[in-house]
Amino acid sequence: AESTGSDKTWVIAMDTVFRPFEYTDENGEFVGIDVDIIKAVAANQGFNIEIQSLGWDAAVTAVQAGQADALLAGASITKERKDSGWIFSDSYYDSYQVFAVKADSGIESLDDLKGKTIAVKNATAGANYAEELKDKYGFKIDTYEDSPTMYQAVVLGQADACVEDKPIMADNIKTGGLDLTIVESTASKVAPYGFAIMNEDNQELLDMFNKGLQEIKDNGTYEEILNKYLGE
Ligand code: GLN
Known part of the structure; x- marks a missing residue:
């Protein structure tokens, strides 16, 4: 029925x-x-x-x-x-989107991303945000399927930064003990x-x-x- x-x-x-x-x-x-x-x-x-x-x-x-x-x-x-x-x-x-980098990378702002590779998660607001900024700041984008593999790409040095929702990033860094730092100056508007x-x-x-x-x-x-x- x-x-x-x-x-x-x-x-x-x-x-x-x-x-x-x-x-x-x-x-x-x-x-x-x-x-x-x-x-x-x-x-x-x-x-x-x-x-x-x-x-x-x-x-x-x-x-x-x-x-x-x-x-x-x-x-x-x-x-x-x-x-x-x-x-x-x-x-x-x-929430909002923000970039994270390896703690010792020396990257402190969007201006430091010239020539760098940015990891994003496919079809997300973070990926869109990176697309909007990429020509202005001269970086390239690599796409990953999920959040953990995106973070690992930065931890392992396959990418210089990643971009995602702030609360997800903060939690992953904390609970995973990841050697990453959130760069607040790169934050998007609140969504x-x-x-x-x-x-x-x-x-x-x-x-x-x-x-x-x-x-x-x-x-x-x-x-x-x-x-x-x-x-x-
Ligand atoms: N907030 C982001 C978006 O809407 C990411 C969502 C997600 O990865 N689950 O695109």
Whole structure:
């Protein structure tokens, strides 16, 4: 029988290794800010979810193809994405893009990137930001599939810098003990994260997300989730 209303299970596509928003912890559990937020919102609004941890590119593709109903993966709300059919929820976290370099590289600003190789993660806001700056500052771009391999490229000296969302970078450097430094002077403008659908038929899901998000903000759950993963 066709499932309707509260029986429906909404498929939520996520990244794989994108801590602290989604990652597998030492117990093998898939956890993170996005995971806890969608579970709290679904419980609050009384809908069923199935989380699929696919990786950034694959998650976007799955939602575009209708194999998943929505994307929750620290997705930056951008005009280009809205123009290309992404329908975003209210924002749930403010983030921005920034470059990181090897601690002893001597790179202190965008001006020091001339002739350098910059690692980016495919089809991300960070990759776009690097594209916008590359001609002006004279650097070249190498594309990687996920965040950890992008960081490793810089650690191993295959790239001189990488660019990604600040909270992801800070967490990876800290928990991975990476010998990288964030260069704050290279920061982009703030771009908040949103939950996204790409098919208007899922408007009901987007509405429930927005309602639930407001409620978990009002009842303190949202703040608890942020504190759990980001500390004070
Ligand atoms: N915030 C970035 C973007 O939207 C990266 C998202 C991700 O890699 N999961 O492109």
